[in-house]
């Protein structure tokens with residue numbers, strides 16, 4: 001079966017319907033003699049409800065691209081529409097508005113040490129102004145991530161993997177339309193990693209949430225609708241899961257990804 005061309009929008013899909021629409025994006029760090037280009041002419045469309053895994057060697061620009069899509073950095077050239085809003089050229093305050101609709105799962109947990117797991121998650125609920133049942137929402141999300149018996153613990157009393165799951169609960173509790181995740185399962189055991197991606201699948205299916213996740217964790221590759229590969233700051237391939245599997249030497253793929 002021919003694989004669909006995932007880089008082009010469907011003929012009737014308007015950019016406004018896409019969760020993310022990137023056109024001809026370049027990005028440089030530094031200025032003058034120190035100026036270094038790290039992203040080159042990136043164009044990608046992410047439709048609602050799709051789970052996309054991004055792979056690529058260290059230093060290829062994956063985290064930089066995630067932070068740009070997440071409106072965590074300003075940028076001045078090309079076009080980057082996130083949840084219907086053009087991000088190129090926005091000022092600091094407008095970028096903050098865009099971020100409110102995005103769930104971030106980055107490696108540094110940034111939990112507040114003086115707050116319990118539950119209070120850390122409740123803070124995210126407060127940010128969107130839903131104070132009423134914030135504890136119930138936080139407990140529910142922590143429970144779905146296997147932390148029901150840890151809700152009132154402070155970070156210092158949690159393992160690395162448990163802290164990571166609190167950070168994930170915080171990112172997901174408001175049911176964002178877009179989730180950006182950088183190696184979310186790297187610190188987790190097999191079962192916890194599976195719980196996290198299963199939850200993302202449910203959000204994608206039930207709420208049309210779009211997930212863009214950087215990972216090299218073969219154990220979870222099977223959740224991807226699509227796999228994009230970044231090499232030296234450029235998009236090297238963009239394939240659906242079947243094509244990806246068919247086009248890679250089985251010896252170089254970890255067999256576990258197919259039997260989970």
Ligand SMILES: Nc1ncnc2c1ncn2[C@@H]1O[C@H](COP(=O)(O)OP(=O)(O)O)[C@@H](O)[C@H]1O
Nearest residue numbers: 029030038056057058059060061062063064065
């Ligand atoms: N804040 C920064 N200032 C300057 N260069 C940076 C900065 N962050 C990343 N880079 C450089 O940009 C390139 C891409 O980095 P990154 O996006 O972190 O790659 P990846 O996540 O794929 O490992 C690397 O060469 C890195 O050294």
Ligand SMILES: [Mg+2]
Nearest residue numbers: 062063064182
């Ligand atoms: Mg990175």
